[in-house]
Amino acid sequence: MKITEKTLVSDILKEYGDIADVMEIFGVKRVGGFGFRRFITKFITVKTAAFIHRVPLDKFILMVENAISEKR
Secondary structure (H helix, E strand, C coil): CCCCCCCEHHHHHHHHCCCHHHHHHCCCCCCCCHHHHHHHHHHCEHHHHHHHCCCCHHHHHHHHHHHHHHHC
């Protein structure tokens, strides 16, 4: 899956599972439990998530891609 600014975070969770543990290594704190994240992320794009976490978009996409690689 290609991660872009328009990718829904819920699609990432659906494809790769919960990557919150790995994202925390990169300094992105988890929001609630996995069930809550699965619900709320149906409406949040990668671009919005980067804004919420105050991380530049290109850096956030790289973090997500690295988290996915680490999870595999």
